[in-house]
């Protein structure tokens with residue numbers, strides 16, 4: 110049975126810790142709707158068997174409460190009065206293409222927490238339900254919003270001034286990682302975890 114994880118976000122509320130990881134999964138798996146992406150449909154059984162790593166879940170998200178940033182040309186700036194909900198790598202093709210890098214990384218915030226000046230730039234929707242924003246002068250990838258994640262905004266880590274303080278806590282869509290890209294860490298790698306658990310049952 111084909112199943113998109115974002116449905117889970119609606120049906121099953123998460124506690125504070127697991128919601129961080131649920132968020133990562135949900136947004137990442139949206140890329141499955143694109144024919145150009147390697148679809149990895151998850152069955153309900155796979156989803157049910159997915160469990161969070163305690164070590165990863167307990168990692169600190171961020172130590173800073175004040176977030177600021179700007180696009181490449183500086184014509185758009187933004188700030189947040191609160192620290193991120195989570196910070197994550199995403200290896201999916203959709204995020205790579207939107208950001209232009211070999212892997213994307215994002216900090217998630219409550220949408221209300223982010224203020225752009227003078228505005229958020231140009232909104233672009235390629236996949237239904239996903240709106241990404243870019244500076245309309247220099248093209249920097251600023252943010253993404255997802256209909257199934259109401260009231261959240263994902264800011265590209267590279268445009269955040271405090272990026273050095275916002276270490277990702279998880280790799281999403283590990284299966285789509287470019288094979289020549291090697292990031293050495295002990296973070297949870299979500300696709301591999303789900304697959305392993307399925308094979309074990």
Ligand SMILES: [Zn+2]
Pocket residue numbers: 136137140199200201202203204205282
């Ligand atoms: Zn992605």
Ligand SMILES: [Zn+2]
Pocket residue numbers: 180181182183184185244245246247248249
């Ligand atoms: Zn710009």
